[in-house]
Amino acid sequence: MPVALLALAVGAFGIGTTEFVMMGVLPLTAADFHIDIPSAGYFISAYALGVVIGAPLLTALAVRLPRKTMLLAMMGLFTVGNALFALSPNQDFGIAFRFLAGLPHGAFFGAGAVVASSLAQPGQRAKAVSMMFMGLTLANVIGVPLGTLLGQQVGWRATFGVVAVIGLLAIAAIAKLVPHQGRPADPSIRGELGAFRRPQVWLALAIVMFGLGGVFACMSYIAPMLTDVAGYSPANVTVLLSLAGVGMTIGNYLGGRLADKALMPSLYVALLALATVLAIFTVTAQGKVGAAVTIFFVGVAGFMIGPMMQARIMEKAGGTPSLVSAAVQSAFNIANSIGAYLGGLVIAGGLGLLAPNWVGALLAVLGVSIAAVSGLLDRREARVQKELALAS
Known part of the structure; x- marks a missing residue:
């Protein structure tokens, strides 16, 4: 399997962590913002709404970009959204920044799946796509438990600060390891x-x-x-x-x-x-x-x-x-x-x-x-x- 798939998996790991770790630190964010648990649930809903809207919208807007550029742009937006969420002064800003963090989710996986497939040999394309998505599943094994533990010990803001750092690592890995893709046909x-x-x-x-x-x-x-x-x-x-x-x-x-x-x-x-x-x-x-x-x-x-x-x-x-x-x-x-x-x-x-x-x-x-x-x-x-x- 091409080493470029590792870079895509790092990005998928970060995305999977931020999506699911919110459930683990939800009581902490509720206490910090002085809101009840159902109100804190809007942080989960806002992210999901960002995914649903962002997947077709950002893919359509960036349709003329080379796919490597698309991946870098989406991971950059993901990193900014999580960093801002970690700095949110109140619930309203938190909801807005969670929505922002969710926007690039689908577009990243969409472009990443196409890139992974293009890098694989015939007959191994689904295997290549699954290697990228391995980062998403490993997030549930490693990222979410450790992120929840970090939030409990240091604070939920530290959890999303680390997620932003993972985003930066993914940007560096994609820039270094993913070959230039050219423009879509x-x-x-x-x-x-x-x-x-x-x-x-x-x-x-x-x-x-x-x-x-x-x-x-x-x-x-x-x-x-x-x-x-x-x-x-x-x-x-x-x-x-x-x-x-x-x-x-x-x-x-x-x-x-x-x-x-x-x-x-x-x-x-x-x-x-x-x-x-x-x-x-x-x-x-x-x-x-x-x-x-x-x-x-x-x-x-x-x-x-x-x-x-x-x-x-x-x-x-x-x-x-x-x-x-x-x-x-x-x-x-x-x-x-x-x-x-x-x-x-x-x-x-x-x-x-x-x-x-x-x-x-x-x-x-x-x-x-x-x-x-x-x-x-x-x-x-x-x-x-x-x-x-x-x-x-």
Whole structure:
């Protein structure tokens, strides 16, 4: 694998840390700004909104830039946003700076996935993309626990100051290790938007929104499941989340390799595995050992899907992959919102803390159904092309 992928992974590590560590230091920021926990939750929402808006907007604005320049610009904006958030004087400025930090998230991953794919040998492109995303999954294993610990010992501002430093390291690594990419072949927003006229692109985004929504239906409420149902102490939740992060890292690794061998069959298996594991979690969550083992496999099954879908959507975008690649990150955050909303809905409806797992299983089954439709279209297109070839 090219050493340039290491530079992309460092950037992904920083982005993954800032996205998820906010959950760990949320009580600290609430106390510092003298607000309640629900109000501090706006720091999470503001970042997610920045991702959803920034992914298509910044990719469109920078469509004529060489992709290395795009990566450097996005990581620069990320670094500034996190540094400013660490210096926020009040809640309003904090929300604005979290939004700013979220803006480059999707555009960075969109451009990074295209660059990673271009650096890989044929037949290893999904593997290359998964190596970049390895930084994102390792953030859940290393960055988030250490960032939370740093926040508890020194203060939450130190956590985001360190994230800004990681951003600077990523800028230096990208500048040094990523080769010059040149301008995109079709540097026009019209060409990029043209990819969205393809039904397969929308089906791929739908698989992400609903299939991965199953992961977030579970993970959004994992803390009360582990404490109130499985019987763990709050202090052990961070360790268990790291275990889930290990599962995510393994799943990401496997997903990239399986996607290069047999993308659609592997996708079907991953989504069905996710649905099965989430359904099983409704039973195993009632015991400590069962909960720990199952949460690991939720991470494995859920994050196998990521590199598969990134590879799938770039394949269906044809020669204009930047905007649709960035749109995957918007779809990822929409999946987060859908899963969290539906999971909260069933809890509020009195169905219990484990009910989000059933919601997650159903969302994963919906993802499989959409993937099956996409696979049918693949076979129909292949049959039409074969008939045309025979006719000529």
